[in-house]
Amino acid sequence: MDVSLALKSAAMVAGLSDLRLPVSGFASHALVFGRPLIVSSGQAADSFRVSYHGAEVASGYFSGSTNKLLVFDGISISVSPASDEDIVNAVSEAVLACNPQLASFEVELAEDDLARRLLEAGAIERREDRLIVRPESLFQQSKPWLGSTRPAYPEVPVLTNGIHHPQRPPKPVGRVYSRFIPWLNTQLGFHVADLDSDLEHFHRWMNDPHVAAIWEDSGDLCYHRDFIASRLTDPRTLPLIGTFDGVPFGYFELYWAKEDRIGPHYEADGFDRGWHVAIGEDGFRGKAFVSAWLPSLMHYMFLADARTRRIVGEPIHHHAQQIRNLDRSGFAKVKHIQFPHKKALLVMLLRERFFMDRLLSPDLTGLSDENDQPVLGSLPRSGA
Structure with a gap:
């Protein structure tokens, strides 16, 4: 052929x-x-x-x-x-x-x-x-990237705590996304958090002072076991662990925005999705790594359900570095939201923006490989 x-x-x-x-x-x-x-x-x-x-x-x-x-x-x-x-x-x-x-x-x-x-x-x-x-x-x-072609889960309306939203599909198990990152020459993966294999490093991450300052979820092993278990049983959330070449580096919590605390603060669609992140390993911080996991996580959410048109986020309003990363990744700043525990910035990424502007390929200007050549996979952009 x-x-x-x-x-x-x-x-x-x-x-x-x-x-x-x-x-x-x-x-x-x-x-x-x-x-x-x-x-x-x-x-x-x-x-x-x-x-x-x-x-x-x-x-x-x-x-x-x-x-x-x-x-x-x-x-x-x-x-x-x-x-x-x-x-x-x-x-x-x-x-x-x-x-x-x-x-x-x-x-x-x-x-x-x-x-x-x-x-x-x-x-x-x-x-x-x-x-x-x-x-x-x-x-x-x-x-x-997901390992299969995903059919659309039936759109059956349900009512949860007075919120009208689509019934959510059963939780996946195991690895849900894999993508080769050319500038790192390694495989990035996301898998559903497992209480046996992921509890130890999740516990360590959440007790790290840098993570605890944002999440405010430090505690003992029993507390963190209950934390993951509650996310696994909540139809609204999906707890993921990110890995580079099989090495865990961070926790990613996905949620359906309609029935989340963010839903009442804007006109949420039934398939809008949001996310929280905790990078637990210092060795996987920096531009080369965030440019790999951030667009890949967005890619997963858009692929997991073709009806997801928007991805939202709620970073704390003074987390300047995270907001800069989101800005470079195509998120629009919408407005500030006052939650009981924090003042947040509502940000939003459109499906059309992500794919039409080819945001899966980040701007890695300034990064070079071992031969002093521009790294593979960089798409320089002159502006927003």
Whole structure:
């Protein structure tokens, strides 16, 4: 099966050899098959290969200074559980994530059935006689990052404490999101907090003076066990643990805004979602890390339910660094809210803003790799 990709961009790079991939390869679809599809450079100049568990499942090369083609020599679906759609999407993710200056690219598919399936999923789109891959559409495919295509949970209205809202789906378990971060060359993941495996580091984080100053939830092990347990049983909340390469670094608490304390303070939609964060490990602070977990968390919330149009937050009004991070990540400042325990700033991120402005690719200007080159995955922006 031959697949060729013709790359185009508003500011096209000089040649396809300028396209970058990590030396050790780009790991895609990590949650789908247990092991990721690895997209890496081949032995020949301007070539690439896709492998699964050490076995090659596709190969190709970058060709043509005029036509800008990314050509697949072949795709094999006999040596891995990956479909031809998965393999094309994995290569597309690797190209776009590592080279976000590409606004889109054309794809020519030898198999009409493959093209039909990708069109039906929205991974590609047709413009006259051309097939186009755009990051705005590709990054709304849930399977590569969530491990499956999520159906919409039935919208059944319920009443909780006098609040009319949609009935919430059962809580997921285990790992719910995985994304390869090219500038860190590592895998970021979120999993649902587990009382046995996550209690010890959660307890340590919440007793850290920097975290306790914001959360005000320091306490003994029993208190923190009850804390996590209450979040797991509350239909409104989803407690997550973030990891880099499997190492836990922070706690993320998601909530449905409609029935949360924030809901009465604005016209909350039934699928608006909000979040709280506690970064517990000092070794995972700084621009390179926050630029990985923050947009990835937003990505997860938008993918988890396609009806989520807005994500809200309520940082304490004087937390200047957090508000700067939110501002850089596309959140609009709406207004101040006076809660009984704090004065907060209501911030809001629109689904359209996140995907159309390609905010999954952060501006990492000033960060360089070991060869003093700009890090992979940076999309410089001149303004808001």
